[in-house]
Amino acid sequence: MPAQTILRMVGIPEEDIEAIKKWCYDRLKVSFGCQTPEEQMFAVDRMTQLFGYLENFVEERAKEPRDDYTSGLLRIAAEEDSDLKVEEIVSMIYSLSFAGHETTTNLIANGLRQILSRPGLWKLLREDPSLLENTVEEMLRFDSSVIAWRRMTKKTVEIAGVEVPEGARIFLLLGSANHDESVFEGPEKFDIHRENANKHIAFSHGIHFCLGAPLARLETRIALELLTRRLPDLRLAPADQRFEFAANAQFRGPTKLWADWSPTRAKAEAIR
Numbered sequence: 484m485p486a487q488t489i490l491r492m493v494g495i496p497e498e499d500i501e502a503i504k505k506w507c508y509d510r511l512k513v514s515f516g517c518q519t520p521e522e523q524m525f526a527v528d529r530m531t532q533l534f535g536y537l538e539n540f541v542e543e544r545a546k547e548p549r550d551d552y553t554s555g556l557l558r559i560a561a562e563e564d565s566d567l568k569v570e571e572i573v574s575m576i577y578s579l580s581f582a583g584h585e586t587t588t589n590l591i592a593n594g595l596r597q598i599l600s601r602p603g604l605w606k607l608l609r610e611d612p613s614l615l616e617n618t619v620e621e622m623l624r625f626d627s628s629v630i631a632w633r634r635m636t637k638k639t640v641e642i643a644g645v646e647v648p649e650g651a652r653i654f655l656l657l658g659s660a661n662h663d664e665s666v667f668e669g670p671e672k673f674d675i676h677r678e679n680a681n682k683h684i685a686f687s688h689g690i691h692f693c694l695g696a697p698l699a700r701l702e703t704r705i706a707l708e709l710l711t712r713r714l715p716d717l718r719l720a721p722a723d724q725r726f727e728f729a730a731n732a733q734f735r736g737p738t739k740l741w742a743d744w745s746p747t748r749a750k751a752e753a754i755r
């Protein structure tokens with residue numbers, strides 16, 4: 484669902500969405516992944532294919548603009564005093580074609596895992612959808628899909644008594660900060676009623692704060708709202724399934740999440 488949303492917004496033709504989704508999974512594995520040189524070469528080849536595809540796509544839109552985000556950017560680039568270059572647009576679309584869905588898809592999967600493995604929570608959310616907004620925040624805090632990010636220091640700084648020199652490359656553990664016991668009481672408890680759940684830094688902080696945060700929050704809430712309403716007896720199947728994750732230090736989400744529900748109840752809900 485997140486892939487369909489962002490890629491349609493960008494203007495990618497419907498028939499290519501599935502292929503892009505697959506290419507992005509390779510990109511996820513190679514970014515801070517743990518791959519053999521052969522696997523890295525394979526993934527980089529796929530990423531190059533994706534970049535080439537997007538270069539052609541932007542070129543097509545420049546010739547024949549439509550009502551989509553890419554054509555909008557190209558219109559801005561064509562303005563007389565515009566600083567925006569076509570190569571930058573390709574790069575932006577390349578970035579969005581990954582950041583705009585893998586992250587949110589994984590958040591929904593991480594959240595479903597946490598909710599469905601706690602008896603009674605699914606029913607509670609179905610009966611009281613007003614709890615969903617804070618539930619999404621607690622999902623982001625407790626089990627986010629982007630658990631680390633990169634930074635480089637612009638000047639020497641002191642962090643918690645440690646001097647970090649200028650130009651140091653830092654790997655920020657956002658997931659760990661979201662379990663900081665000095666900010667969150669009982670951080671290892673998944674608590675959808677937590678009053679300060681939204682004090683997490685899952686979308687980072689500062690001028691590079693995630694551009695897609697409002698969209699990610701909206702999509703996740705809608706996904707939960709529809710699923711709780713239309714699949715009222717959704718459950719993990721088997722309940723004690725073992726989750727596997729792509730070997731990756733930055734992006735986190737189960738490669739598979741098996742669930743079951745009763746089709747007749749789902750059908751009745753869909754008709755209602």
Ligand code: HEM
Nearest residue numbers: 582583586587590629685686687688691692693694695699
């Ligand atoms: C649960 C979903 C998401 C999470 C956890 C997430 C997390 C993040 C994080 C941690 C950053 C790094 C910011 C930094 O450098 O400090 C970021 C940046 C970014 N995100 Fe997201 N993101 C999500 C969804 C999205 C979506 C849906 C979009 C697009 C529609 C998006 C687009 C971007 C972009 C373009 C940036 C770069 C911003 C910049 O450097 O100025 N993200 N995101």
